[in-house]
Amino acid sequence: MIEVGCPSPDDTRALARRLASLVRPDDVLLLKGPLGAGKTVFTGGLAEGLGVQEQVTSPTFVLTRRYDGFMPLVHADLYRIGSSAEIEDLDLLGEAVGGLLVVEWGDVVENQFGADHLVVDIIPDDDETRHIRLIPHGTWCDRPLNEVSV
Numbered sequence: 663m664i665e666v667g668c669p670s671p672d673d674t675r676a677l678a679r680r681l682a683s684l685v686r687p688d689d690v691l692l693l694k695g696p697l698g699a700g701k702t703v704f705t706g707g708l709a710e711g712l713g714v715q716e717q718v719t720s721p722t723f724v725l726t727r728r729y730d731g732f733m734p735l736v737h738a739d740l741y742r743i744g745s746s747a748e749i750e751d752l753d754l755l756g757e758a759v760g761g762l763l764v765v766e767w768g769d770v771v772e773n774q775f776g777a778d779h780l781v782v783d784i785i786p787d788d789d790e791t792r793h794i795r796l797i798p799h800g801t802w803c804d805r806p807l808n809e810v811s812v
């Protein structure tokens with residue numbers, strides 16, 4: 663696990679942009695943190711790093727949005743979803759085959775996303791700073807997360 667301090671939204675976006683360089687097809691990132699923590703900002707940085715031209719906006723009302731970059735990016739937000747059965751029905755993994763699946767509030771059903779995933783925990787401080795923890799599982803444990811922390 664590594665933790666990176668991000669004093670501004672630009673720092674959060676830049677961290678995510680660097681993390682995008684470690685992403686492989688079929689990866690899963692589960693974003694965690696309270697309302698307004700910066701999960702969508704972080705996803706915007708991932709999109710930039712993957713060469714997506716479009717602006718990332720919150721998928722809260724549509725549940726998922728898909729963007730095309732060097733590989734597809736599927737961005738989901740489970741905040742309004744009631745049950746884990748409903749989440750299974752969404753078949754997010756199927757929708758993101760060959761691409762990167764990023765799930766806001768995905769940590770609440772972490773076991774549905776398989777052994778290989780990265781949890782990104784965004785912890786707000788009492789100012790604008792966010793402490794962002796990258797918590798690897800499975801194959802993520804072998805990737806050089808320390809390289810993206812600087």
Ligand SMILES: Nc1ncnc2c1ncn2[C@@H]1O[C@H](COP(=O)(O)OP(=O)(O)OP(=O)(O)O)[C@@H](O)[C@H]1O
Binds near residue numbers: 668674
């Ligand atoms: N260091 C920071 N990193 C990221 N966002 C920050 C930071 N400081 C302030 N912000 C602001 O916090 C807000 C984060 O909003 P964002 O929509 O990304 O949060 P979210 O975690 O996706 O919320 P929700 O749970 O409602 O989807 C933005 O308005 C952003 O400008």
Ligand SMILES: [Mg+2]
Binds near residue numbers: 701702720739766
């Ligand atoms: Mg959001």
